[in-house]
Amino acid sequence: MASSQPDTSADDALEQELASLIVEALRLEILPGQIDPQSALFGEGLGLDSIDMLEIALLVSKRYGVELRSENKAALASLRALADHIGRHRIR
Amino acid sequence: MLHSLDSPRAPAQAASARRADAPAAATAYPLVNHHDLATPIAWRRDRVHSVEEFLCAAQRLAVSLPRARFAINLCRDRYHFAVGFAAALLARQISLLPTYRAAEPLQQLARRYPGAYLLTDQDEGETSIPRFCFDGETSTESSPAEIPVIPADRIAAIAFTSGSSGFPQAHAKSWGSLVTGAQALGRQFDLTHSASRTAVGTVPAQHMYGLETTIMLPLQWGWTLHAGHSILPADIRADLEHLESPAWLMTTPFHLKALLSERRRLSGLEGIISATMPLDRSVALGAEREWHVPVHEIYGCTEGGMLASRRTTAGEAWTLCHDLRMRHSGETAWVMGGHVGAWLQLADRIKLRNQRQFLLLGPNQDLVKVAGKRASLTALNEALNRIPGVVDGTFYRPDPGPAGNGRLRAFAVAPGLTRAAILAELRTRIDPVFLPRPLYLVDALPRNQTGKLPHEQLKTFALHIMHPQRQAHE
Numbered sequence: 001m002a003s004s005q006p007d008t009s010a011d012d013a014l015e016q017e018l019a020s021l022i023v024e025a026l027r028l029e030i031l032p033g034q035i036d037p038q039s040a041l042f043g044e045g046l047g048l049d050s051i052d053m054l055e056i057a058l059l060v061s062k063r064y065g066v067e068l069r070s071e072n073k074a075a076l077a078s079l080r081a082l083a084d085h086i087g088r089h090r091i092r
Numbered sequence: 093m094l095h096s097l098d099s100p101r102a103p104a105q106a107a108s109a110r111r112a113d114a115p116a117a118a119t120a121y122p123l124v125n126h127h128d129l130a131t132p133i134a135w136r137r138d139r140v141h142s143v144e145e146f147l148c149a150a151q152r153l154a155v156s157l158p159r160a161r162f163a164i165n166l167c168r169d170r171y172h173f174a175v176g177f178a179a180a181l182l183a184r185q186i187s188l189l190p191t192y193r194a195a196e197p198l199q200q201l202a203r204r205y206p207g208a209y210l211l212t213d214q215d216e217g218e219t220s221i222p223r224f225c226f227d228g229e230t231s232t233e234s235s236p237a238e239i240p241v242i243p244a245d246r247i248a249a250i251a252f253t254s255g256s257s258g259f260p261q262a263h264a265k266s267w268g269s270l271v272t273g274a275q276a277l278g279r280q281f282d283l284t285h286s287a288s289r290t291a292v293g294t295v296p297a298q299h300m301y302g303l304e305t306t307i308m309l310p311l312q313w314g315w316t317l318h319a320g321h322s323i324l325p326a327d328i329r330a331d332l333e334h335l336e337s338p339a340w341l342m343t344t345p346f347h348l349k350a351l352l353s354e355r356r357r358l359s360g361l362e363g364i365i366s367a368t369m370p371l372d373r374s375v376a377l378g379a380e381r382e383w384h385v386p387v388h389e390i391y392g393c394t395e396g397g398m399l400a401s402r403r404t405t406a407g408e409a410w411t412l413c414h415d416l417r418m419r420h421s422g423e424t425a426w427v428m429g430g431h432v433g434a435w436l437q438l439a440d441r442i443k444l445r446n447q448r449q450f451l452l453l454g455p456n457q458d459l460v461k462v463a464g465k466r467a468s469l470t471a472l473n474e475a476l477n478r479i480p481g482v483v484d485g486t487f488y489r490p491d492p493g494p495a496g497n498g499r500l501r502a503f504a505v506a507p508g509l510t511r512a513a514i515l516a517e518l519r520t521r522i523d524p525v526f527l528p529r530p531l532y533l534v535d536a537l538p539r540n541q542t543g544k545l546p547h548e549q550l551k552t553f554a555l556h557i558m559h560p561q562r563q564a565h566e
Contacts, residue, residue, distance in 0.1 A: 027499065027529040029515055043193075047524060050323050051463050054350050057324045061354070067326040 015083040022079075025059050026052050037080040056082075065091035121271040123147070123178055123240045126314040127288075133310065134171035135290060136319035137334050141171055146178070147239065149229070153179035158224055162208035162250075164188045164201060165298065171319035172213040173297040174307055176226070177249070180211070181242055181267065187211075187249045189298040190260070191465060192523060195219050201260075244268025251300045253394045253466055263395050273304055273397040273431035274312040276413045280401045281363070281388060283313055289362060290339045292318040292331055294347040299464055300394040301367045305342040325351045329358060338362035344464060345371040346498070348387075352378050361385050366404075367392060368464035369498070370452065376404035391452065393439065394466075396432040400450070409449045420444060423456065439466065457547075460489050462498050462525045475521040476502060481509040484537050486545060487528065488554050501554065502528030505536055532557050 019032035026048070035046060041056075042048045048056075053076065057068040060082075066089045068075060075085035126133060129144035141149075153175060157163065163180045165187045167173040180187045188208060190201055195217065202208045202221045210216060210223040242248075248267040252260040277283075293306035310317040316337060322328045328351055332339055340363040343351075348366055351358075352375060361383055366376075367390040376387040391410050392398040399418075400410040412418055415430035425442040428435040441453040455461065458469050469487055476485040485504035504514055511531050518527060534557065538549040 029511055029530055047519075049463065049525060051346065051525075054323055054347065057326070058350055058353065061325075068324055069326050069330070070322070070324050071327070 011083065011087055014087055015079060018083050018086065019079055021059055021063065022056060025055055035079050037083075038078050041076060041078060041082070060086060063092075064089075119245075120241045120243050121267060121312075123150075123181070123242060123311065124314075125312050131288070131314065132316045132336075134174065134319050135316045135335065136169075136171065137331070140316075140336075141319075143239075146171075146175065149175045150178035150182060151240075153226060154182035157183050157185065157211075158209050158222065160185060160207040160209055162186050162188050162205040163211040163224075164190065164198065164205075164208050164221070165211045166190075166193060166216060167211065167213040168296070168321055169213050169319050170293065170297050170306055170317055170321060172226070174311070174317060176211045176213075177297075177307065181246070181248050182240055184246070186247050186264075189249055189251050189300075189303065191252065191296065191298050194524070196520070197260075197523075242267045244271070249303070251298075251303070251394050269397075269431045269433065270303075270308050271312055274308040276415065276431055277304060277309055277390075277398050278313050279414055280398070280411070281365075288314050288316060288337055290316040290318055290335050290337050291342055292320075292322060292328065292335075292339050293342040294321075294323055294328070295342060295344060295368070295464065296321060300397060301390065301392065301464070302342070304392075304397055305365060305367075305390075323347065325354045325356070329356060332358050332360050335360050340365060342367075344368045345375065346463075348379060349375050352382060355382065358383050363388065365390060367398075369461055371404050373404055380405055396427060396436050399427055399432070399438075408451055409445055410452060412448050412450065417447075418442070418444060418450060425450075460487070460500060460526070462500065465523060465525055467523065467526050472500070472522060472526055476504060476514075476518065478521070479506075479509075479514060479517045482506045482514065484539075486537060486550065487526075488550060490554070490558075499529040500526055501558065502531045503534050503537060503554070503557065504531060505534055509533075 015037055016032065019035045023030060023032045039046065042053060053070065060066050060068055064086050066086050075081055124133065124143055126143045129142065131143050132140045133143045133146045134141040157179060163176065163185045165173060165176045167176050177187050188201060188205060190198065193216065198219060198221060210221050212223055212225050213227060216223065244267055246267045247264050248270055249265045250262045251265060252262055291306045291310050293302055295302035297303055297307050306317055309315060318331060320331055322331050328341065339360050341361060342365050345366055348364065348371065363385050364379060364387045366387065371389050379387050387404050389402050389404050390398050391400040398413060399416060400412045402410045413430060416427055416432055417429045418425060418427045420442055423441050425438045425440065426435045427438060439459045440455050443451045443453055445451065460467050460469055472487045473485065476482060476487065483505045485502060488501045488503060490501060506514060511533060515527060515531060537545060538553040539545050540549065
């Protein structure tokens with residue numbers, strides 16, 4: 001995963017909303033507030049796998065109209081990066 | 093493309109000049125079976141790799157690999173994987189194909205295969221296993237004189253399944269079995285007269301199904317392999333838009349369902365193959381209507397590779413591969429012949445309709461499958477119950493629903509332990525795809541007087557716990 005984090009923090013509300021959506025959709029064993037917004041979502045950090053990545057992509061596409069591409073690793077690096085990406089590209 | 097439709101070639105004409113329809117008798121097979129050296133063998137968005145480039149890259153890499161018997165091929169880029177796989181084959185090294193990347197299981201693998209090193213195309217994080225990193229690129233300054241021919245009995249790869257002990261079980265694949273498996277695959281889908289196509293995959297090359305359909309099929313049928321590993325719908329759409337030859341998508345029910353849910357046009361698609369778990373007929377119907385391409389399914393396993401196929405919309409029955417035989421007795425079924433070899437016991441219950449067709453009745457009670465990986469429920473339950481502080485516990489496989497992703501649930505009686513503590517322990521004992529989502533802490537499991545946990549009782553119990561507001565009559 002890319003090491004560069006966005007400089008500006010995304011809208012906090014969006015970040016929290018996204019955390020809740022992810023925890024609920026993936027039935028994760030944590031509370032939304034327990035996701036470290038800056039740690040890796042996939043692999044070593046939160047430990048999500050490629051099935052989760054697909055579910056997150058579908059969720060983000062339906063809810064915000066933003067299409068995620070796996071080559072856009074920076075957008076998938078962390079909760080904050082994802083919220084930031086959605087904040088910039090959302091159409092709903 | 094260089095192939096013309098009116099010049100069909102038999103796949104992988106064996107070096108011993110035997111007919112390709114008697115592959116088992118051949119003693120050696122060429123590495124690739126393309127029309128000529130200038131033919132494309134791999135494709136990625138920015139460039140095409142010719143057969144000549146591929147052979148140069150593989151031969152160059154073969155002489156620079158560390159001296160060892162085993163190479164753990166972790167390359168994510170499919171072209172890099174193929175170059176690494178071919179180089180290992182040429183250097184008489186065996187490619188180990190784990191389906192995991194976590195440090196600890198890899199260390200275990202390296203201990204089991206002394207001298208094994210990681211063959212990678214990117215940074216795989218901290219590990220004490222020696223690694224050989226390469227980028228797969230090469231110039232064609234030295235042209236390969238000819239297409240290498242590999243003895244059929246050379247062990248090319250070792251694939252792994254989760255063993256019932258929790259320790260991965262190894263399954264050795266000879267070059268001959270991989271080539272005859274690719275031949276069987278082509279025959280099953282009537283590819284004999286087909287012009288070159290591109291294989292696009294959503295499954296990793298390290299998975300047996302991915303190896304067969306996205307590496308061996310292209311190598312042996314003169315196809316082009318798409319180097320990427322596309323998972324997300326937007327990735328797949330973008331890949332297809334850029335391809336020069338018609339594509340076949342090698343995917344899974346899970347990926348296909350996601351792709352279909354977007355209801356978007358796909359360009360250049362000619363066929364879809366799905367495997368790893370049975371595909372819902374409604375998804376197959378939807379895909380065929382949406383994109384006007386046939387949806388085929390493969391039934392197979394890591395031990396035997398592809399065993400049978402079906403056109404999902406045409407009916408439930410599976411057609412066994414041409415040169416395989418199947419029999420069953422009670423709950424147990426076996427298959428033999430062709431690329432499978434001696435009788436192999438299957439993990440599913442089947443019902444034979446005739447010599448060539450059968451119905452799949454579902455997995456044996458003990459088998460669970462998540463993300464194309466298999467595990468034994470007994471072994472998972474043992475792992476859970478061995479955790480200090482867990483008094484009783486069981487994994488539970490919910491019935492697959494339209495929204496289900498196949499993840500397991502688990503119930504544990506563990507006074508004094510937190511869910512986080514149990515999960516942290518489990519993570520060190522089982523493959524993370526099998527981690528329960530969620531894990532429920534309960535007071536007791538609905539065991540009967542003999543201490544057994546009957547399936548129906550567990551199901552009622554599970555529905556009650558999972559949906560306390562609903563009546564458990566699903």
